[in-house]
Amino acid sequence: MTSLRRLALAASLAGLGAVTAAGLAAPAAAQDKYKIFLSMSYIGNDWQAEAANMIKAMAQHRTMRDRVDLQVQVAGPNAQRQIQQINAMVQAGADAIVVFPISPTALNSVVRNACRKGVLVFAYDAEITEECAYNISIDQEEAGRVTAEWLVEKLGGKGNIVMVTGVPGTSVDTLRTRAAKEVFARHPGINIIAEAVGMWSQAVARTELSKILATRSWDDIDGLWMQVGCYTANAMQLEAGRSMDQLLPCAGEGSNGGRIQMLPRDTEVEGGECPYCPMNAPRISYASPPYSGALALKLAVAKLDGKDVPDPIVLPLPVVTNETVKYCKTGSWQEMAEGCNAFPPALVPNPGWFASIFSEQTPEVGFAAALVGQPEP
Amino acid sequence: MTARRREPDRAGRWRSRLRAHRGLIVAAAVLAALMILNDLMSPGPMSYFEVSFLSSGAATLAIAAAGQTLVVLSGGFDLSAGAVVSLVNVVLATVLPEGAASVPLAIAIGMGIGALSGAFNGFFVAVLRLQPIVVTLATMFILQGLTLFVMDKPGGSVPGALSEALTADAIPGVLPMPLVLIAAVILLWAWLKNTRLGIAIYATGSDHEAARAQGVRTGWVRFAVYLIAGATYGFAGVFISALTGAGDPLVGNPMLLQIFAAVVVGGTVLGGGRGGVTGSILGAYVLMIVVNILLVLNVSAYYSTVAEGAILILAALAGAFGRNARLRRSLRAGIRRLSAWRAGTLPGQGGRTVAPLTLPGPARGLPPLRLPPWHRRHAETIRHALPAYVCFVIVVVVTEFAIGQSAFSWGYVNSLLVLSSFLLILALGQGTVILTGGLDLSVPWVIGLCGILLTGMVNGQDAPLIHALPLVLGAGALAGLVNGIGVALLGLSPIVMTLAMNGILQGLALLYSQGTPAGYSAPLMRWFMTGKLAGVTPVVFLVILFVALSMALLSRTPFGRRVYGIGNGERVAMLSGINVNATLIGVYMLSGFCAALAGCLLTGFSGQASLGMGDEYLLPSIAVVVVGGTLITGGRGSYAGMVGGVLLLTALQTLLAGTTLPYAMRTILFGLVVLGAVVALRERNQ
Known part of the structure; x- marks a missing residue:
């Protein structure tokens, strides 16, 4: 390694100085902008892609685009690559790093190191336990508790339920599931008859529910607690020949498909066909909001400007029930500010798209930002 | 060895030596090229700080890949590598006491857990002669389950002394500790390679039956390989614990494919018998420095997996240009086929003319063929x-x-x-x-x-x-x-x-x-x-x-x-x-x-x-x-x-x-x- 390094140095000194100089000149020109890096984990799922869209839109907003130079990098599911990536970002002269942490603990020492070099680190959605990092996320235990309590109440304190959890071994899944189970344990009438690992994916939820239903029927089940998959569960009940009036109460999931299903059956909806249609499905809907990354970027810039930023930031849990669900006709900022939270299927062709995009703190990014990465004017 | 054996000339010896170490040389060249590229593209010359980071970032992968290389060399396959790393990580983050004594203890616990799981694999592969891939797949699931029992979400902490000992400087400002560890692994390998066990590993991987016929106790060799490999993964687990300072039950699992990629980029052939640990270590560093390259080139997120795939193929292709490489052979075969087609002959015919064979007519008078019953024909x-x-x-x-x-x-x-x-x-x-x-x-x-x-x-x-x-x-x-x-x-x-x-x-x-x-x-x-x-x-x-x-x-x-x-x-x-x-x-x-x-x-x-x-x-x-x-x-x-x-x-x-x-x-x-x-x-x- 050391000989290689010497080789590398020799090569760069011997006659290749011009290229090095060019390499140095580029960052110099952009010095008046804040250099901010985004380290994403895995890009291959709906939530990550949507959050990335919102962050990119935030950086493109008119208040930001002349001040922020944002570079997006993907680390994949491997924590060590993220460690390497954050190090490389520090080396590349980052002012701040916005990160979706693959692991809340594995990044601690590299983040500490970044802080020591004066680089701000903002983590969104999941947290980093190292103290110098700013964390922006919802309270996962509250999410598990609130949804479980809703289900217990809906069932009148007794019944057979099926749980579909997230990715085992992650903090988010463990905290949510544990909090929900504590609630269920307090109600002896509630009986968990099956528990499956849903990996936060509609497709996996479908497979796992099919496995459970291979040995049971919908009549054996009174309610569902799922982190992702209520949309799919309703679709499966309809396929199995149950009517819309017989849909089981389902706690969980913040996808647009699920929100549309919650609307009263006579709601006029643009586009979409069943099961992506209003069916008055009994539901409490929640999810980690995908705007958290955009907010992290905004706060990072505020902190670089010398303003005070609170830490940690616990985002309000975006809970929607049948009483509060409201259809958006266009998805304009004004409409969302007035409380709409379910978007037209004609504009959101993917029912797995996450609908909790509104925050008063981020007027820069709205519907178009989450969908295609376009900031609000 | 007779004295009359003709000594090959110097140049010939060099050539054959180069051929034998092709994969290694290519991996080293690719790594050097990527490092130069990285250095040229990033502002300022490479500092000690940077070298220290690079060396520690890829060390876990390199150490785990070293263990995997042994298994692959012996003709095996080990899917449990990443799971061992995770298990060791969570155990260390749970049980390790604070203090200087924690360093040898951590290494003993880590390598012990690894060796145990390696022995488990080795028993089924060597003694019961089961297929390595399915044994280690089962071990992987079992270890992942155990890991979640020890720790169901990230947490815990590893004493600072361990991080200090394994990831800090060996000589401040000159030599980072991870490089010393990697050098130690390479030295150990250089020693092992020339022991009886080392030679037996290559022999078993090249041709299992032939090695047996030569008196190599292939069963023991395989058992030993899984044992050593397990202990090596365990050490990788200790290192990542030192690097991260905490436990995460999912930390090792996504490493698995990268471990294999590192082994293959390093020139070791799956199936056994050819390659070496040093190449795999270089391969691991190649894979990790790609992260830096993507960053300095500012490759957009959507293209990053494409760029990575391209680099992987190019690195492997660079090793595929030897005289007997498949590409050369396919080209030669294609040219021969084409010229034969032009001449209206068969490719294997050369210049000779082929006299048509006279075939005997259908046999007569034989009793009708009696097929054995269905279950006998398909017994296997x-x-x-x-x-x-x-x-x-x-x-x-x-x-x-x-x-x-x-x-x-x-x-x-x-x-x-x-x-x-x-x-x-x-x-x-x-x-x-x-x-x-x-x-x-x-x-x-x-x-x-x-x-x-x-x-x-x-x-x-x-x-x-x-x-x-x-x-x-x-x-x-x-x-x-x-x-x-x-x-x-x-x-x-x-x-x-x-x-x-x-x-x-x-x-x-x-x-x-x-x-x-x-x-x-x-x-x-x-x-x-x-x-x-x-x-x-x-x-x-x-x-x-x-x-x-x-x-x-x-x-x-x-x-x-x-x-x-x-x-x-x-x-x-x-x-x-x-x-x-x-x-x-x-x-x-x-x-x-x-x-x-x-x-x-x-x-x-x-x-x-x-x-x-x-x-x-x-x-x-x-x-x-x-x-x-x-x-x-x-x-x-x-x-x-x-x-x-x-x-x-x-x-x-x-x-x-x-x-x-x-x-x-x-x-x-x-x-x-x-x-x-x-x-x-x-x-x-x-």
Whole structure:
């Protein structure tokens, strides 16, 4: 390694100085902008892609685009690559790093190191336990508790339920599931008859529910607690020949498909066909909001400007029930500010798209930002 | 060694030495090139700080890859590497006391856990002579379960003394400690390589039977290899604990594919006998510095997996230009074929003229041939396929008693067949590839991309299916064609080629969908997967037809016989007149087609496509093939056995999903059942 390094140095000194100089000149020109890096984990799922869209839109907003130079990098599911990536970002002269942490603990020492070099680190959605990092996320235990309590109440304190959890071994899944189970344990009438690992994916939820239903029927089940998959569960009940009036109460999931299903059956909806249609499905809907990354970027810039930023930031849990669900006709900022939270299927062709995009703190990014990465004017 | 042996001249000796270390030299050159590129592109010269970071960042991967290299050299395969790293990490983060004494204790605990799991693998591989891939797959599941029992979410902490000792400076400002550790591993390897054990490892990996005949105790060699490899993974676990300072039950699992990539980039040949640890360590650093390169070049997120795949292929291609490399051979063969075609002769004919043979006429007067009874003719197939079916029946019986409503209910049988349909289709593709001695790791994103393409094209309508379905299936076959060309003509290792392909297809899927896949499955497809026709889900009919056709394809057609021929020995197959390259390309195209078909059915099942929808199917697609009695090195196996494997795995998952056992417990049970199913497959003592 050391000989290689010497080789590398020799090569760069011997006659290749011009290229090095060019390499140095580029960052110099952009010095008046804040250099901010985004380290994403895995890009291959709906939530990550949507959050990335919102962050990119935030950086493109008119208040930001002349001040922020944002570079997006993907680390994949491997924590060590993220460690390497954050190090490389520090080396590349980052002012701040916005990160979706693959692991809340594995990044601690590299983040500490970044802080020591004066680089701000903002983590969104999941947290980093190292103290110098700013964390922006919802309270996962509250999410598990609130949804479980809703289900217990809906069932009148007794019944057979099926749980579909997230990715085992992650903090988010463990905290949510544990909090929900504590609630269920307090109600002896509630009986968990099956528990499956849903990996936060509609497709996996479908497979796992099919496995459970291979040995049971919908009549054996009174309610569902799922982190992702209520949309799919309703679709499966309809396929199995149950009517819309017989849909089981389902706690969980913040996808647009699920929100549309919650609307009263006579709601006029643009586009979409069943099961992506209003069916008055009994539901409490929640999810980690995908705007958290955009907010992290905004706060990072505020902190670089010398303003005070609170830490940690616990985002309000975006809970929607049948009483509060409201259809958006266009998805304009004004409409969302007035409380709409379910978007037209004609504009959101993917029912797995996450609908909790509104925050008063981020007027820069709205519907178009989450969908295609376009900031609000 | 006689004194009269002619001494090769100096230049010749150098040449042969260069040839022997080709892979290593190429890996070193690639690493040097990437480091120079990185240095030129980043502001300022490379500082000590940077070197120290680079050295610690890839050290875990490098150490784990070193262990894996030993296994691969001996002709084995170890899937439990990442799981050992995770287990050691969480144990250390839970039990280690504060203080200086923690360093030797941590190393002892870590390497001890690793050695134990290695001994477990070694026992089943060496003593019971089971296939390494399935043993280590089962170990992986068991270890993952244990890891979640120790720690169900990230947390805990590792004493600072450990980080200080392993990741800080050996000589402040001059030499970072990770480099010292890596150097120590290389020195140990240099010593081991020349011991009797080291030579025995190469001998066992090159030719197991020949090594045995020479008196090498191959059983012990294999056991020792798994033991040492396990301890090495354990040490990698200690290092990552020092690096991160805390525990995370998922930290090691995603390393697995990278470990294999590092081994292959470093010039070690899967299948055994050639390569070395030093190359794998360089390979690990190549893979990690790619992260920095992507950053300094500011490669956009959607393109990053594409760029990575391209780098992987280029690095492997650089090693494929030797005189006897496959690419050269294919070129030579192509030229010979062309000139023979021009001259109107056969390629093997040369300048000679061929006198036609006079064949004797059909024999007369012989008694009619009496075939032995069916079960005798197929004794081998039955012996290898039966265990999966026996275990399947046991699982169904257990389901009946534990949950009820199973074996005698049509609903259960129907659901089981629908859920099996994806794996049954994937098993044909993956199984055929494995029968030729390859492996197809591009399955996940062929499924993902094809599902996304199909829903995008049909967008909830039935009419476009007529052109969309053939197009999408063709796209899958096309991806397979590229895989096949890489493997057959360019001579790339199947693991490297298909792993790179997987990344490239992921990039394409992201670019096509812009991050959010649009559209729904056609109503017809949805009905096909979830509707009912006379109480039966329509896909069940397809499954039955598919299974019948697949069995016929592999056992009754020339294509099938060529596949087995190649798996039993490529060279022999070539000399027997099989067009090896064309067959290999056909095999990968079949796998691409099958993955595309599975992707289409999955969209019908789910109603829409999603990114990453194929991720869950890679390991199962390999597992069912091997559990069904197929030899991972190729040449032996049957589709009937794979069907048994699919039914067993699906029934087992269905049983576990119907319970409320904790996930950790389920993973362990799953691993144990897989292991139990293959114990009956042990090789006979020859």
